[in-house]
Amino acid sequence: MIANRIGKGALRGTLVAGIAALALAAPLKAETLGDALASAYNHSGLLEQNRALLRAADEDVAVAVAAVRPVLNWSASVERQFGKSHVGGTVTGSASDEASVGISAELTLYDYGRNQLAIDVAKETVLATREALISIEQRVLLRAVNAFMEVRRASETVALRESNVRLITEELRAARDRFDVGEVTRTDVALAEARLAAARSNLAVAQGNLDIARAEYAAAIGHKPGHVTPPSRLPKLPPQAQAETVAVRSHPDMVAAQRQVTVADLNVKRAELAIKPTVSLTGRLGVTRDLDTGNWTDGGTITLGASGPIYQGGRLNALRRQAIARGDAQRGNLHVVRQTIRQDVANAYARLTVANAARQASERQIRAATVAFNGVREEATLGARTTLDVLNAEQELLDARANQISAVVDEYIAAYTVLAAMGMLTASDLKLGVQQYDPAAYYNLVKNAPATRSKQGKSLDRVLQSIGKY
Template identity: 60%
Template sequence: MAPTIASLALVAGLAAAPQQARAETLADALASAYEHSGLLEQNRALLRAADEGVAQALSQLRPIVSWGSELTHTFSNSKTAASNFVAVSNSGTSASLSLSAQLVVYDGGQSQLGVEIAKESVLSTRQALLSLEQQVLLRAANAYLEVRRASEFLALRQNNVRLITQELRAARDRFEVGEVTRTDVALAEARLAAARSGLAAAQGQLAQANLEYIAAVGHKPGRLSPAGGLPRLPGTADAALAVALRQHPDMLQAQKEATVADLRVMLADAALSPTLSLTGRVGHTENFGSRANNFGGSIGLSANQTIYAGGRLSSLQRQAMNNRDAARSNLHVVSHTIRQNVGIAISALQVQRASAQASDQQVRAAQLAFRGTREEATLGARTTLDVLNAEQELLDARANLISAQVDEIAAGYTLLSAMGELTAQKLNLKVRIYDPAGYYNMIKDAPAGLSEQGKSLDRVLRRIGKD
């Protein structure tokens, strides 16, 4: 069964209104990563840039209107036979103003294909942004879980040092009364040194995990609450794969890229068609110092077509067809990659679930063994080495359980990512979801800069730049 939004919200640990001393949940970490990721901001800007490609392509279907002006001053000083070789000076100043417009009436569909290509490219870029969002959230989830793992490992190591310190003290007391030998004391001292070394390593691992948390989430980790359980996930690879192939952003992006490649083949074919353009011009020239002036205009229809371009157009056709074949092949590559990722994630989740169950049983057994060994040691039936070994087995069992539990949750989120479900919207995170169509809807009609829509866009971009 596919995970629901409610179950995803539950696993993320969404709580009520935040409190001052409330522990940070996994949902809080994911929300912070979503809101403060520079990588997401970068690619949102790239998406907006791709949106502008639609406006630019649409402008090719509209007339191009331009104006021009010229101010000219002429002067001459000449001697000719007509003036009996007497110097004659002439000067004058004129100004002209013209307005022209040009509209492509027919180009074999190239302009319209350009609009379709730009639109499909926008849809592809949106899917790329979703794919990146999944990567950002998965990294944040893993960073959160690694801090939890490192913190619990550190607590284990600290407790281990305390226990072995107690065992060493007991061994020394028993050595004083002759119950054990110097060897038992030396064994306890060696184990204490090893425990302190493990403690230092655990402290280093926690420091590294904190640094990754800062990079992934955007702030230092405070007090983190347990990650909670996992949502209801598909029980089989086939069920998960069906969801992934239908909605994974990588698959949808590959499909859009294949569509763009098909359109580019059509565009290369259309480039062989003739182009028909309508041109109009009106102008006025005023001569200063005289009443002479000129006002006129023209309108014309022109057609042109490339007959021979050195083989360039044919090469562009072949190139477009090869790119189309590559895009279609990429669909198979992406499909196989998704199948593999889903299969690996399902397998890892099943392994970690089984490992967590086995580790839980191991911890319970190791606890009984340790308690019994320590009690038997007080009666002289066990040696110090037996107690130290039992304590080490208990430590290893607890560490294995912590790792298995963390890895199980991590595998669950990896499966969500492999299925295309690890997004802020589907996780129901308490954030303002970025609307990829918001900017597009403002520019899809290619508003001019002086229009009200154009001025509104300028204000939006200035506000984004300040955020």
């Protein structure tokens, strides 16, 4: 009867202590998975880095556009000429000062489309970089999902281990009381003491894992975790075959690989046109003034010229072959990316199936282990079970609950991994409450290569100032 009374008191004490601990640990506002994802999106340095790389790619379009426009340059110089001459025994010195100012302009009239191809390459590269940014966004959000759920796993495991320590402490106290009245031997007490030491060791490991999970949470999401609430439901997912079709069609890695193939084909065309001549128009205008006499002259030239390579030691042919080889490599990469995406989807669904089955099994295991634990504990009060039997039954129940915690966490991680494998783990797809980055906004300001003093250039300055880059 002593063990029965203390065992029931231990359960009540465990529940009360657990509720009190949660009440003290919980902050005023709980953080949901959606909150964590929004914070990760807003505070990711990796996203900021790749947004800057996208803006750099946008500027390549402006650079390419500038190549088809007139190029104006100015020059200015002041020249002093001096010398001496010896004629008939007489040494005569001379000096003169001259200043000149000039301006030149050059415009490519025809180059067989090489400059236009360069613009097309830059534009396709921008589109590929945008897809790479989406892929980075998915990595950031999936890391946030993992960090959030791992904190849930670790914190729930710590609570379970703490409950286990309290329960075994009560079991040890009951064993000592029964030993004092001669119901059990010293061996039963030693078994309870050994199990309590193991439970405290497991609690220390769980607390260490929680510290690690919190550190990863802070790195992935941008702040330390408070009380993270479990998600209400799993995201809706299509059948695996449909998910693979969506992924192969629209995954950012796939689209980026397709863009890179287009870039490679355009570069082959550029390499083939490198042997073609270029027709250009050049104009120069200058003024020269003699600073000694005040005399001046002005004049200019207009030149219509053509130039092209004759022989460069095989360099142009090598560049053409190199461009073809790179195109072949990009096509091979496209095949690899397609297969990788299919495999990622299949793997994600397999992990989801395993986690779902593990969760359902753990629920049945908990029900059975609870019945077994209660029965063994009652039988122990009648002397039909030993302390070791009670401790083993309690350990079975503990393992079942730990398995359930991990299975639920693994199921959520696997579900969001499926979304990432499909290319649908983005702020837009998840409908996060964030101000989403518009990759086209900066591009639209720079695509026409605005000058600094133009209206568009001033608008661009304001954009740069707003993001703290100017």
